[in-house]
Amino acid sequence: MKNPYLRAVWAVFRKDLAAEFRSRELIPAMLVFAVLVVLIFYFALELDVKARTAITAGALWVTFSFAGTLGLNRTMSAEKDQGCLDGLLLAPLDRSAIYFGKFFSNLAFMLIVEVIVIPAYSLLYNINLFNRGLLLVTLLGSVGYVAVGVLLASMSVQTRTRDVLLPVLLFPLVLPVIVAAVKASGGFLAADAFTEISPWLNLLLVYDIIFLAAAFMVFDYVVEE
Amino acid sequence: MIEVTKLVKRFGAKTILRGLNFTVQPGEFVALLGPNGAGKTTFLRILASLSRPSLGVVRIAGYNLPAQAAAVRRRLGVVSHQPLLYGDLTAAENLAFYADLYDLPQPARRIEEVLRLVGLANRHRDLVRTFSRGMQQRLAIARAVLHNPEVMLFDEPYTGLDQDASEMLDTVLKNVATQGPHAVVMTSHDLARAENLATRFDVLSRGQIVASATPAQLGSNNLLTFYKQALEKAA
Structure with missing residues (x-):
């Protein structure tokens, strides 16, 4: 890759994936957590088939959000613990390249978990989730979630209460993504008309673009003392 | 300076x-x-x-x-009391990662040079988490001088x-x-x-x-x- 900026983004992404596939700390933890949440919903709503069908979209996004927070917290604290965040910040490049490297690696972790959780959920609840619309919503929702999450995790990792602080900061800010993703997912599962779903898809798309652009502009200030 | x-x-x-x-x-x-x-x-x-x-x-x-x-x-080259290295990557992978961030030409040759300088050439394939504190600090120096800082x-x-x-x-x-x-x-x-x-x-x-x-x-x-x-x- 000739462009130094893209080369740095790729280097951070590749490094995160290589470290994860060697240590196997993050994805298994996210996965176990996600499957447990799905199982808890399953047993809690076992007797009520109608309710189970109605809450599918909500249950899925609660699962993704909780598992995603776990991943975001871990991936940034791993950088902080060995002082590696300083190592990244010492590199002579536009620091937003670090943000985008982290964004893509966290997105990859979240998508891997989702690719496993969606079939598991389909099997348990006997609902067909292999719907192109739902998969598009999952992608757009994950992009928005991770875009905000990486930015906030970079801030919260500098504090002593980082494990508690990240969800407290993240969930209010990411609420529009969750609401839009739940509404759009529910719409696709209920086979609603596309005109009813498209406002939610537009909201997801705009949110993703705004927060990626905002992170590109402010990441340098967020990570500097 | x-x-x-x-x-x-x-x-x-x-x-x-x-x-x-x-x-x-x-x-x-x-x-x-x-x-x-x-x-x-x-x-x-x-x-x-x-x-x-x-x-x-x-x-x-x-x-x-x-x-x-x-x-x-x-x-700038910086060495602190923390090594700023990734334990789950090998010594060579750590240096290759930083070489990418610093956009170094011919990184493989330079990595070999600095590993020789700090006496870790024969451990380049070992994971950093298996290194002693002293070896990690030597590798941290290799990382800091990788781009020939002034x-x-x-x-x-x-x-x-x-x-x-x-x-x-x-x-x-x-x-x-x-x-x-x-x-x-x-x-x-x-x-x-x-x-x-x-x-x-x-x-x-x-x-x-x-x-x-x-x-x-x-x-x-x-x-x-x-x-x-x-x-x-x-x-």
Whole structure:
């Protein structure tokens, strides 16, 4: 890759994936957590088939959000613990390249978990989730979630209460993504008309673009003392 | 090479550095001494562009901080008491990662060179988490010199090292300092090692440089006497 900026983004992404596939700390933890949440919903709503069908979209996004927070917290604290965040910040490049490297690696972790959780959920609840619309919503929702999450995790990792602080900061800010993703997912599962779903898809798309652009502009200030 | 004028750093209501003036010429190895809480690490973090000055002028290799931070970082090598390395990557993978971040041409050759310089050429395929603290610190030095920096900053590099590892680090630091016209700034509580390596000793107390001397100016006094006298005067 000739462009130094893209080369740095790729280097951070590749490094995160290589470290994860060697240590196997993050994805298994996210996965176990996600499957447990799905199982808890399953047993809690076992007797009520109608309710189970109605809450599918909500249950899925609660699962993704909780598992995603776990991943975001871990991936940034791993950088902080060995002082590696300083190592990244010492590199002579536009620091937003670090943000985008982290964004893509966290997105990859979240998508891997989702690719496993969606079939598991389909099997348990006997609902067909292999719907192109739902998969598009999952992608757009994950992009928005991770875009905000990486930015906030970079801030919260500098504090002593980082494990508690990240969800407290993240969930209010990411609420529009969750609401839009739940509404759009529910719409696709209920086979609603596309005109009813498209406002939610537009909201997801705009949110993703705004927060990626905002992170590109402010990441340098967020990570500097 | 390094020019700092009237540097002030505040964290909220607390002032850490109070109008600090400091210069380092090419080829100088400055040992920055001082008690805990004097502001040594804060000062080094400002020089490393990891922290913004509240007031004052900081110029490194002709570039201003924080305005030209990326240009400064290209000319800086930093070693702290933490290795800034990834335990789940091998020594060579860690260096290759940093080579990508620094956009180095021919990274493989340079990685081989620096691994030889710190005596880890035969361990390049081992995971860093299997390294001893001393080996990690040697690899941290390899990471810091990978891009041939003009200015080296060492923040307590001997922390946590045993006697053998410290002696090995002495040799590595001497090798690094003599490779090219580096300016080196090192903070340390180990006065004996600082006396052995540095060409100038500056004492930092309460956010200011309160005394400065070269080995020749120490005369019959040893560094410990000079250091104690400097702190007594400043108190």
